[in-house]
Amino acid sequence: MDATRLRRAIARTPLAPVAAFPGRLARVARYDAKVLRTSARWLATSREHHNYTYELTRLSREHLTWFVSVVCDVPVARVRGYLAEIAGDAALRRHIEQATARSARRxxxxxxxxxxxxxxxxxxxxxxRPAHVVETGTDKGLGSCVLAAALLRNAAEGHPGRLTSLDVNPEAGYLARSAPWADVTDLVVGDSVAAIAALDRPVDLFLHDSDHSHDHERREFDAVEPKLAPGAVLLTDNVTTTGVLAEHAERTGRRFLAYRETPLDHWYPGDGIGVAW
Incomplete structure (x- = not known):
């Protein structure tokens, strides 16, 4: 009996799990070894303790490109152009590097x-091209700088907009305190739900990225709903943690999609973006 026929014969017997165990163990061991190597390298080379930063795999970046294309109903080639813009923004990259090196949290x-x-x-x-973006959860201000950079590009094309970034920590947002990014950014300190209720102009794009508990996320979306401009877009940065935005989208008659990222060479499994529109 050849090897293939022998394996098939064993697969039909109670011995099948025992025979398959060494191969299954080898696959798990290879995977765990890769995770351990990646984790050890990160522990030795990185200083971060939360809000981890990393690159995306090539495939994950391509999936993100198509995700944005579908949500925003724009050609995928245009989205690739936008991603190339932020990747090639040398002034922003240099600012973040220098501001990080000077910061008290370096x-x-x-x-x-x-x-x-x-x-x-x-x-x-x-x-x-939103006129008013609201972000909750500023932290260092990395995301705020990215949003501000997009708004500056829009303004240069005749579509000005501003970012309101909310955080309870008065020290948050140190990356977003320098021109030109600060020129389109309002950093607001305080409880996000109360700050949303106090907004004095419509919101075209809202991003939840603060307290990732189910209750707080729901309270933010409920608070911003009456503040939204027609056709506003809602984003959540913890779509892998809760289903709050999907529930909110269904309740308010919106469409919803989620994207799950895959980090490149990092132990963290990644998070994602949820969008309701």
């Missing part, structure tokens, strides 16, 4: 600039 931040899924935020802002 011991817990990497100077290398890696945007991950935030390039999707950039492309959505470029495609939709």
């Amino acid at each position: 011991g817990l931040a990497d100077r290398r600039v890696r945007y991950a899924r935030r390039v999707g935020w950039y492309a959505i802002v470029r495609a939709t």
